[in-house]
Amino acid sequence: MQERNTRQRQIVARLIQEAGHPLTVREILDLGQRQMSGLGIATVYRTVKRLLDAGELQAVVIPGDTVRYETVKHHHHHFKCNRCDRVFDLDGCIKELKSMVPRGFKVENHELTFYGYCRSCA
Structure with a gap:
């Protein structure tokens, strides 16, 4: 069963892509709620997971810090x-x-x- 591509998911994906730097889930939620007040944390987590599974996102892990996410790019x-x-x-x-x-x-x-x-x- 294919997941629907809702407006909320589109907002989350676009925010990460346009950010120009890695974002935490909290940053994604805060930015997303400015565009759609009903955006919830569960939707952000589900969308991040879906994009990770699809190979469109990569996790940026900095020891001792919150995981951030960015679109897949060249090595940097x-x-x-x-x-x-x-x-x-x-x-x-x-x-x-x-x-x-x-x-x-x-x-x-x-x-x-x-x-x-x-x-x-x-």
Whole structure:
């Protein structure tokens, strides 16, 4: 049985896509309720799960922090502001990271997060 693509689900998907940075479920809900006051947390969670299962979203996991979600993009890293707690996308990857891996090891994936103060908070 195929799930209906309701207006609420469309709003959630569009918010994540247009955000330009990873969002928490709470941020998605707050932004979504500005456009549709009846949007509920359960709908946000169901929509995020559906988009994850469909491969349209990826989770951004920062140790000790709330999981955030963003649309699937090319490989990139993140910057987390220590003051406002926002997370920003950083384009690209440092190629020299591979040289840090011991001989004979095979890297399958890596995550790199920078911490500091964003332009607004600096």
